């Protein structure tokens with residue numbers, strides 16, 4: 001496996017590895033700043049490919065922060081390998097994530113973030129948003145780069161296959177097709193519809209992102225707020241009823 005690196009916003013790099021067994025991309029995002037920040041580690045088995053991608057941008061030993069949305073292997077499976085190559089690196093996750101999984105799993109203590117807490121990495125301000133069960137899991141959270149207005153949106157806007165790095169239209173249509181395609185089958189029911197799903201998505205839309213950094217599929221450049229509102233309608237239509 002080899003990672004493809006694309007700068008999707010200023011100093012924001014998409015490190016994309018297509019996994020043929022899953023038939024989808026696993027995209028990590030590196031924000032290059034005084035304190036470099038990596039969103040998702042990828043699987044343990046993907047570490048070498050991701051490391052090569054990161055090393056093409058920065059000295060991996062200087063990585064400072066490792067953020068992710070929720071405790072799953074594609075989000076943080078390679079965390080300890082990263083902590084091994086980057087001596088100052090530390091995981092960032094929700095309070096629930098730290099208490100339930102990461103404090104025990106990680107070789108170095110994580111830094112739990114409160115809802116709305118801001119992390120200054122140098123020039124960039126990253127705001128953490130606690131988003132329980134969006135996209136899924138109790139511990140879920142997302143990061144918003146307020147400086148470049150990029151929402152690192154984990155599994156939201158999931159698209160299968162190996163599409164292009166960035167698109168400027170059709171993101172909602174693709175996400176709708178993917179959700180429809182995942183309503184049945186062994187991997188169905190990945191996203192619960194809870195009493196908080198709609199308000200959480202509206203809160204994300206109000207951030208008015210200019211870019212959406214998508215973990216599986218193409219990233220999006222354009223009116224991210226509008227795209228999230230449209231996605232909220234799709235999710236309600238397709239997932240709120242049995």
Ligand SMILES: [Fe+2]
Nearest residue numbers: 070072136155
């Ligand atoms: Fe996930």
Ligand SMILES: [Fe+2]
Nearest residue numbers: 074154155215
């Ligand atoms: Fe994922």
